Amino acid sequence: AQSVTQLDSQVPVFEEAPVELRCNYSSSVSVYLFWYVQYPNQGLQLLLKYLSGSTLVKGINGFEAEFNKSQTSFHLRKPSVHISDTAEYFCAVSGGPFNQGGKLIFGQGTELSVKP
Amino acid sequence: GAGVSQSPRYKVAKRGQDVALRCDPISGHVSLFWYQQALGQGPEFLTYFQNEAQLDKSGLPSDRFFAERPEGSVSTLKIQRTQQEDSAVYLCASGARGETQYFGPGTRLLVL
Numbered sequence: 001a002q003s004v005t006q007l008d009s010q011v012p013v014f015e016e017a018p019v020e021l022r023c024n025y026s027s028s029v030s031v032y033l034f035w036y037v038q039y040p041n042q043g044l045q046l047l048l049k050y051l052s053g054s055t056l057v058k059g060i061n062g063f064e065a066e067f068n069k070s071q072t073s074f075h076l077r078k079p080s081v082h083i084s085d086t087a088e089y090f091c092a093v094s095g096g097p098f099n100q101g102g103k104l105i106f107g108q109g110t111e112l113s114v115k116p
Numbered sequence: 117g118a119g120v121s122q123s124p125r126y127k128v129a130k131r132g133q134d135v136a137l138r139c140d141p142i143s144g145h146v147s148l149f150w151y152q153q154a155l156g157q158g159p160e161f162l163t164y165f166q167n168e169a170q171l172d173k174s175g176l177p178s179d180r181f182f183a184e185r186p187e188g189s190v191s192t193l194k195i196q197r198t199q200q201e202d203s204a205v206y207l208c209a210s211g212a213r214g215e216t217q218y219f220g221p222g223t224r225l226l227v228l
Contacts, residue, residue: 004158032215043120043207043219044159051215090158097215098147098164103172104209104217106158 002027002093006107014115015083021076021110023091033074034092034104035065044090050074061085086114118142120220122208128226129198137193137223141210148191149217150183151207159207165191198227 007022025031032051036044048059055067065076074091088111092104121140129135141148146167151159152175161175167188176183180199185191195202205224209217 034216036219041221041224043221044209046216046218049216092158094215098166098211098213102147102215103149103161103164103175104151104159106160108158109156 002031002095002105004091004093004105004107006089006091006110008110009108010111010113012113012115013081016080018079019077019081019085019112021089021091021112023074023076023107025072025074025091025093027072027093027095029095032094032096032102033065033067034094035059035063035074035076036090036092038088038090038109040087047076047089081112081114083114083116085112087112120208120210120218122206122220122223124223125221126224126226128228130228131198131200133198133227134194134196135198135225137195137206137225139191139193139208139210139220141189141191141208142218145210145212145218146188147211147213147217148185149209149211150191150193151209152177153205153207153222155204162193162206195225198225200227203227 034049035047050067058064091107148165150162153159164172165185180196182194205222207222209219211217
């Protein structure tokens with residue numbers, strides 16, 4: 001079975017400061033890893049994904065994440081945040097393509113609050 | 117192009133009523149997923165379709181929940197005899213053959 005733990009439920013940060021949102025996963029098989037962002041009253045938008053290859057993944061809006069297999073982590077980072085980054089962020093894992101266990105298992109979410 | 121759309125966006129139901137939630141996936145996407153997101157939680161998997169075939173329904177919480185996708189495009193999630201614990205946001209996602217799911221805006225269901 002797979003599971004995802006997001007270590008911080010809330011992360012307050014000042015505008016233009018760096019931020020790291022932490023995510024750890026557990027799985028007995030190779031995984032795909034994702035970060036999604038959810039703005040109030042909206043659906044989930046894909047920020048970035050790791051499928052294979054380079055462990056440093058770059059996404060939209062200046063976000064990046066690093067896959068660390070030995071630590072089973074996939075932390076999300078941004079060097080300088082904006083007010084508009086205020087949202088809920090979800091880390092998710094899947095066991096492979098859609099027809100091979102591709103359903104997403106989500107963490108509980110991290111609320112990023114960027115203050116001026 | 118158009119993304120995933122869901123209707124209605126908001127639904128208020130009295131306990132015991134039946135509800136039907138609709139999902140229009142991105143055109144050409146063969147895979148379709150339903151998730152349930154309780155307040156303050158991450159989404160939880162309900163069911164998965166590949167074209168019209170329901171390949172995984174392991175996440176449906178009870179036999180009151182039923183999903184269909186008869187022509188391999190639009191999908192409907194039906195909840196019979198709604199209970200207060202069914203109150204949640206129901207998210208639909210679609211994808212091409214692969215691994216990336218694209219989500220709709222969700223339907224917020226409130227059962228009174």
